[in-house]
């Protein structure tokens with residue numbers, strides 16, 4: 001085991017420059033969700049040059065590669081990277097700055113893609129020293145519903161061969177480069193969009209008796225919705241409801257408008273409660289509106305499910321990470337109420353989604369993801385690629 005670990009570490013070190021070049025190429029040429037045409041071609045080209053068997057065009061721009069070790073039919077482990085960028089204008093002054101105005105790899109998916117390409121090279125090189133198959137999933141459209149993961153799964157990415165475990169990684173600026181973090185069990189939230197419309201009857205602000213005031217009505221509704229979190233939900237299930245926008249159709253200092261709209265998000269970590277909460281929220285909205293003589297409707301657009309890290313696979317992944325990086329560089333992470341479409345895979349196969357440390361306060365690399373100044377310490381690419389390869393190989397070495 002020691003010799004294969006060493007080989008992977010050496011390869012990851014040797015490949016760092018190439019992986020960095022790929023990351024910079026993808027970073028400079030970002031493409032939005034569902035539009036990753038050139039990114040998909042680039043990934044396919046690198047795999048072709050390395051002689052790695054793959055299929056391009058899964059969920060349109062996705063790429064799925066297979067690296068077969070000895071006895072390839074025996075078992076399969078999957079690794080996943082997302083490849084899409086965000087509608088953000090990059091403010092970093094770097095040689096590989098985004099060439100596309102208004103589009104930026106501000107969530108590190110360039111890092112995930114390049115790392116998985118690096119892992120592919122390593123796995124291909126050491127394929128004579130492991131048993132089984134590694135499936136590499138380059139997934140489009142993580143940032144936009146319904147999420148590329150759900151489409152790839154529908155198109156059969158988790159079949160033929162079926163992976164017995166799946167690993168994914170995500171950049172994490174709060175975590176210092178060289179470290180890695182994870183959490184077994186519930187880890188990230190489901191995320192549903194809330195679209196609230198309240199209809200009243202507008203009129204003169206001095207004559208409320210002749211109106212049905214939708215402003216007062218929506219105020220009661222927003223307060224009422226918060227009791228879904230504070231009074232109706234099981235306190236052991238993390239739940240968040242946030243209203244992020246309110247706007248009225250007209251209205252002024254002395255004018256009551258006819259209607260008001262609000263937008264929000266509902267997040268939790270239990271599918272049964274999630275569905276029940278949808279009903280409670282709709283009833284709450286309709287009931288409060290009726291009690292005040294108005295009408296209201298809550299439209300809920302279902303987003304990604306919550307992400308569950310399989311207990312056994314994640315404890316094992318922690319062990320593999322310690323073997324690769326040393327105990328001091330592997331940390332336990334808290335629950336996050338953000339969402340991620342890797343969650344779809346975790347409801348079909350035992351999975352582990354872990355965080356790759358990419359921050360470096362000494363170099364001033366601290367900007368969070370989804371900001372105009374997000375960047376990484378590129379030294380992280382060595383572990384981004386090497387650890388992914390090790391996770392797969394090491395998992396395949398476990399007794400079935």
Ligand code: NI
Nearest residue numbers: 107108109170
């Ligand atoms: Ni992301």
